[in-house]
Amino acid sequence: MKFGLQGVETLLNELGNPHRRLTTIHIAGTNGKGSTAAMIAAMFTAAGYRTGLYTSPHILRFEERIRIDGKPIPARTVAGLTSEIRPIVTKQRNTFFEAVTALAFRYFADEKVDIAIVETGLGGRLDATNVVKPLVSVITTIGLEHAHILGNTLQKIAYEKGGIIKPNIPLITGVTSKEALQEIKSIAERNNASLIKVSKGQVEIHCSSLQGSDVSMKTRGGYFKNLHIELPGIHQILNACMAVEAVLKAAELGRFLISEKNIRDGLSHTYHYTGFYGRLSVVKRKPLMLMDVAHNPDAMAALVQSLQMLGCNAVSAVFGVMRDKDCARISEALKPICKELIAVAPKTERAASTSDIVKIFHSHGIPAVEEHSVVSGLRRALKEPASAPILITGSHFVCGEAIAWINGKKYLTINQ
Numbered sequence: 001m002k003f004g005l006q007g008v009e010t011l012l013n014e015l016g017n018p019h020r021r022l023t024t025i026h027i028a029g030t031n032g033k034g035s036t037a038a039m040i041a042a043m044f045t046a047a048g049y050r051t052g053l054y055t056s057p058h059i060l061r062f063e064e065r066i067r068i069d070g071k072p073i074p075a076r077t078v079a080g081l082t083s084e085i086r087p088i089v090t091k092q093r094n095t096f097f098e099a100v101t102a103l104a105f106r107y108f109a110d111e112k113v114d115i116a117i118v119e120t121g122l123g124g125r126l127d128a129t130n131v132v133k134p135l136v137s138v139i140t141t142i143g144l145e146h147a148h149i150l151g152n153t154l155q156k157i158a159y160e161k162g163g164i165i166k167p168n169i170p171l172i173t174g175v176t177s178k179e180a181l182q183e184i185k186s187i188a189e190r191n192n193a194s195l196i197k198v199s200k201g202q203v204e205i206h207c208s209s210l211q212g213s214d215v216s217m218k219t220r221g222g223y224f225k226n227l228h229i230e231l232p233g234i235h236q237i238l239n240a241c242m243a244v245e246a247v248l249k250a251a252e253l254g255r256f257l258i259s260e261k262n263i264r265d266g267l268s269h270t271y272h273y274t275g276f277y278g279r280l281s282v283v284k285r286k287p288l289m290l291m292d293v294a295h296n297p298d299a300m301a302a303l304v305q306s307l308q309m310l311g312c313n314a315v316s317a318v319f320g321v322m323r324d325k326d327c328a329r330i331s332e333a334l335k336p337i338c339k340e341l342i343a344v345a346p347k348t349e350r351a352a353s354t355s356d357i358v359k360i361f362h363s364h365g366i367p368a369v370e371e372h373s374v375v376s377g378l379r380r381a382l383k384e385p386a387s388a389p390i391l392i393t394g395s396h397f398v399c400g401e402a403i404a405w406i407n408g409k410k411y412l413t414i415n416q
């Protein structure tokens with residue numbers, strides 16, 4: 001892994017600087033940035049704009065990372081662009097993420113998208129995506145993840161995430177930690193970037209289910225009554241608030257016309273407009289099987305809170321995690337609803353061993369057994385009497401292998 005902008009800037013320069021031809025919204029954060037990006041993209045697509053969406057990592061197919069109006073980049077286009085940039089990448093020794101980011105920007109520019117919604121890969125300040133000059137910036141949440149890279153305090157991590165804040169570019173944020181928020185505010189002030197803080201207090205929740213949430217929302221652009229947010233989970237409501245504020249700010253700046261109907265349509269049909277999935281998604285109904293890519297303690301805590309609010313107080317978990325994640329804190333977060341756990345290891349050298357996972361869950365009083373592959377773990381879960389919903393979680397890699405097996409698809413692991 002390599003951080004810094006020089007490599008990607010040189011690569012993009014060789015490609016004619018396609019990012020300079022793009023109007024973008026740039027999103028960073030520990031959790032929620034993918035969902036927020038998808039909801040923003042859905043509202044722009046609903047309004048009739050040709051909308052690019054760049055997120056990472058993928059769940060099943062590489063092409064999912066780069067979409068226009070919900071349609072993944074064609075494999076033949078990936079092959080063609082890869083052939084074009086490979087000599088440059090080889091000569092400069094660009095990283096995988098630098099190459100993919102450049103490929104995405106080139107594709108969006110060639111396809112003349114009206115706007116591109118761009119999610120950071122890791123951090124912000126030195127992330128390869130941070131070459132864009134966005135119309136609006138968004139920082140969703142800040143938590144203690146990738147501390148060995150970004151810093152071991154919320155303030156240090158906020159400094160890295162806050163690196164996406166640009167001079168005179170408005171910022172939307174849902175950061176709640178006082179320590180992190182103060183750092184974000186300081187960076188915004190230094191850059192003369194107006195800051196819009198989103199909070200739970202601006203939302204009234206009417207009902208919530210696995211089909212999504214119905215809310216009324218107060219924003220700087222007005223009051224929206226009875227909005228339906230298709231992405232399920234209580235944590236998605238704050239993400240939706242940030243998405244709406246970002247879209248309204250873009251419209252306020254005079255570049256786009258976004259109606260209330262477009263906002264309603266985008267939020268209530270996010271799957272249709274973006275192809276986004278893997279966030280408290282229903283994979284099967286008999287038995288009930290849910291999937292979520294929660295892969296750090298804060299994300300798992302948000303997932304568990306959402307499930308509890310939906311009346312799901314016990315699950316059988318098919319769980320795998322990467323070695324660099326805080327499995328002990330993740331297990332603490334999952335404990336309130338975890339009736340039993342099947343530890344699995346996806347096909348990547350980054351995966352934590354199943355024996356280590358079992359030991360950690362046992363230490364927290366959670367019944368756990370080993371199954372060395374994701375597929376064998378799923379088979380075991382499906383063989384047992386359906387006394388509780390099955391929850392597939394812990395990693396994009398676990399979810400990717402699971403959805404591939406369930407749907408009879410091929411899966412290729414890419415470790416980034």
